[in-house]
Amino acid sequence: MSELLAEVDGSANGLPPAPIEGRGPGQIAWQRLRRDRVAIACVVFIALLVVAAVFAAPLCHLIGQSPYTPDRGPHGLSPEGIPIEPSTHHWLGTDDQGRDILARLLYGAQISLLVGVVATVLEIGLGLVVGTVAGYYGGRTDTFLARFMDVVLSFPFLITALALVARFGPSIVITIGVIAFFSWSQPGRIVRGQVLALRERDFVEAARASGAGDLRIMVREIMPNLIAPVIVYGTLLIPVNIVGEATLSFLGLGVVVPKASWGQMLADASNQGLYTVAWWYLVFPGLALLFTTLAFNLLGDSLRDALDPRRGGALRGR
Amino acid sequence: MTEGPLLAVEGAVKHFPVRGARRPGRGGARVHAVDGVDLELQPGETLGLVGESGSGKSTLARLIAGLQPLTAGRIIFDGQRMDGLSRRRLRPLRRDIQMIFQDPYGSLNPRRRVGSIIGDPLAIHRQGSGAARRRAVQDLMEVVGLNPEHYNRFPAEFSGGQRQRVGIARALALRPRLLICDEPVSALDMSIRAQVVNLLTDLRAEFGLTYLFIAHDLAVVRHVSTRVAVMYLGKVVEVAAAEALYARPTHPYTNALLSAVPVPDPRASSGREQIILTGEMPSPVAPPAGCRFHTRCPKAQSICAEQEPPLVETGTDSGHLGACWFPVQPGEDLIAAIRSGPP
Numbered sequence: 001m002s003e004l005l006a007e008v009d010g011s012a013n014g015l016p017p018a019p020i021e022g023r024g025p026g027q028i029a030w031q032r033l034r035r036d037r038v039a040i041a042c043v044v045f046i047a048l049l050v051v052a053a054v055f056a057a058p059l060c061h062l063i064g065q066s067p068y069t070p071d072r073g074p075h076g077l078s079p080e081g082i083p084i085e086p087s088t089h090h091w092l093g094t095d096d097q098g099r100d101i102l103a104r105l106l107y108g109a110q111i112s113l114l115v116g117v118v119a120t121v122l123e124i125g126l127g128l129v130v131g132t133v134a135g136y137y138g139g140r141t142d143t144f145l146a147r148f149m150d151v152v153l154s155f156p157f158l159i160t161a162l163a164l165v166a167r168f169g170p171s172i173v174i175t176i177g178v179i180a181f182f183s184w185s186q187p188g189r190i191v192r193g194q195v196l197a198l199r200e201r202d203f204v205e206a207a208r209a210s211g212a213g214d215l216r217i218m219v220r221e222i223m224p225n226l227i228a229p230v231i232v233y234g235t236l237l238i239p240v241n242i243v244g245e246a247t248l249s250f251l252g253l254g255v256v257v258p259k260a261s262w263g264q265m266l267a268d269a270s271n272q273g274l275y276t277v278a279w280w281y282l283v284f285p286g287l288a289l290l291f292t293t294l295a296f297n298l299l300g301d302s303l304r305d306a307l308d309p310r311r312g313g314a315l316r317g318r
Numbered sequence: 319m320t321e322g323p324l325l326a327v328e329g330a331v332k333h334f335p336v337r338g339a340r341r342p343g344r345g346g347a348r349v350h351a352v353d354g355v356d357l358e359l360q361p362g363e364t365l366g367l368v369g370e371s372g373s374g375k376s377t378l379a380r381l382i383a384g385l386q387p388l389t390a391g392r393i394i395f396d397g398q399r400m401d402g403l404s405r406r407r408l409r410p411l412r413r414d415i416q417m418i419f420q421d422p423y424g425s426l427n428p429r430r431r432v433g434s435i436i437g438d439p440l441a442i443h444r445q446g447s448g449a450a451r452r453r454a455v456q457d458l459m460e461v462v463g464l465n466p467e468h469y470n471r472f473p474a475e476f477s478g479g480q481r482q483r484v485g486i487a488r489a490l491a492l493r494p495r496l497l498i499c500d501e502p503v504s505a506l507d508m509s510i511r512a513q514v515v516n517l518l519t520d521l522r523a524e525f526g527l528t529y530l531f532i533a534h535d536l537a538v539v540r541h542v543s544t545r546v547a548v549m550y551l552g553k554v555v556e557v558a559a560a561e562a563l564y565a566r567p568t569h570p571y572t573n574a575l576l577s578a579v580p581v582p583d584p585r586a587s588s589g590r591e592q593i594i595l596t597g598e599m600p601s602p603v604a605p606p607a608g609c610r611f612h613t614r615c616p617k618a619q620s621i622c623a624e625q626e627p628p629l630v631e632t633g634t635d636s637g638h639l640g641a642c643w644f645p646v647q648p649g650e651d652l653i654a655a656i657r658s659g660p661p
Binding site for chain 2: 025201202203205206207208209210211212213216220221224225227
């Protein structure tokens with residue numbers, strides 16, 4: 001046995017043994033992901049979007065535009081009060097107030113990403129805890145929590161959102177809260193299903209035989225096996241939440257003017273039928289939303305493939 | 319350490335409710351997985367536990383390991399009653415009783431490094447920390463024949479035999495006194511099996527272990543065990559010293575089981591006939607009345623269907639216990655009895 005091992009190490013042929021570092025599931029997934037061109041394109045796009053959102057203010061300064069101050073000159077609005085089409089002055093045209101669309105898109109990216117990521121983190125966190133507890137303990141705990149998740153799922157999303165906004169007024173906190181509350185039970189159910197299978201595995205029994213308590217088993221034995229599905233599901237939830245924020249803002253329930261949001265821009269563009277004369281007002285926020293959701297969705301699919309242990313060799317490309 | 323057996327199982331019973339339609343029936347059908355088992359393990363011995371699948375071997379192992387509560391009966395470890403203890407009170411006892419699992423793939427968490435898996439019992443019982451624990455884990459890896467430098471590898475990077483060694487190292491981490499081996503080599507290749515069995519035999523001497531060794535491979539059990547117990551449908555039907563049981567089995571079921579062991583020499587096996595049992599093992603949901611084996615036993619008489627035979631001294635060897643109304647006598651030809659048909 002030891003000769004065999006020595007051969008593998010290279011210590012048999014006089015070389016110093018190479019340091020042995022295990023290639024973990026994460027590393028294998030990363031190697032697969034690196035060979036996936038679609039995934040890389042999505043990562044690049046999302047990275048650019050994040051940079052654009054984080055540095056929205058300096059970028060706007062650079063192009064000499066403001067998202068809030070209307071251009072009162074001849075390039076802002078036509079004499080009839082119609083937005084001006086894309087030109088060298090305003091690259092993506094202006095909106096109904098004569099504001100620069102590109103600048104508003106950059107600031108809108110902040111809102112979209114903030115809501116998308118924060119709501120997703122909240123949903124995943126809540127879903128992970130509730131799903132794990134329900135699946136692990138089973139019995140009455142499970143029945144209660146599973147029914148509760150069903151109830152949440154059957155709540156009418158828009159009506160509750162309307163009621164909450166009517167009571168507390170629109171704000172980004174309410175937006176995130178409403179979105180998170182309505183979507184955590186989906187990941188919760190998925191986690192519960194996985195835990196139901198995981199808790200029957202021998203390694204859980206082995207941990208119990210070693211004297212591990214419930215909390216330790218849930219955190220150290222079960223949750224590491226949930227990382228892959230949670231990452232995939234989280235990535236797929238982000239675009240859903242971004243669209244959710246856009247929907248709320250479109251209906252005037254989300255981000256408050258003058259703050260910019262893609263959904264709110266879409267609403268403004270369609271409200272007075274402005275898009276019939278100013279296509280850019282509708283098209284650019286729409287494209288931003290489309291490409292962002294597409295990038296996250298494709299990345300989620302690629303991650304699912306990369307993290308799938310059943311998918312053959314680590315180094316096999318697509 | 320007190321005098322007497324290291325482990326005593328007294329009248330252990332484990333019933334599982336049958337999950338019928340939606341909810342487990344109250345007072346409804348129950349699987350009689352373990353149905354009144356008495357066993358004793360002396361310090362330092364290896365008790366082999368054999369039987370068909372479904373005979374309750376693994377359930378008995380889980381009861382002794384404290385992984386499942388008993389329906390009835392008592393389990394006494396080193397003079398201390400351990401059934402019905404709360405989880406907190408059970409924890410110090412867990413240090414003394416560890417378990418090796420059958421499936422070397424399922425019993426190691428695929429998302430954790432083997433160093434952390436082996437060190438887990440130490441972490442749970444707060445023994446050592448940091449470098450000391452790492453050192454202890456690497457020592458354990460060396461003891462079980464693993465390269466300590468593979469500390470940072472994941473289970474997927476090991477072969478089945480190596481994984482089973484990881485499982486053994488984990489079980490040894492707390493220096494237990496009783497090691498329950500639940501089919502430790504059944505999932506392994508023939509070529510690896512011998513290595514792991516020999517490792518277990520060496521470790522028994524090195525660590526002063528007592529084994530409960532569960533297997534359905536009778537040859538392996540004979541090789542490692544000092545005593546052997548045979549289970550059928552949730553009951554122990556025969557217990558004896560290994561040589562006595564293999565040489566002079568008294569229970570008809572044991573006879574049938576032993577005759578089914580393949581003999582490597584074709585000339586030796588040609589003169590030998592297998593006792594072919596008719597029928598299937600009855601369902602443990604509704605075990606037969608009287609002796610559980612009477613539905614398939616070539617020697618069954620009317621009393622066998624009516625009264626359950628007690629586990630008493632049989633045969634010529636002392637300490638040879640059997641539960642049969644009509645034990646097989648030395649020289650008796652059971653095959654002829656089958657040929658002539660049931661009496």
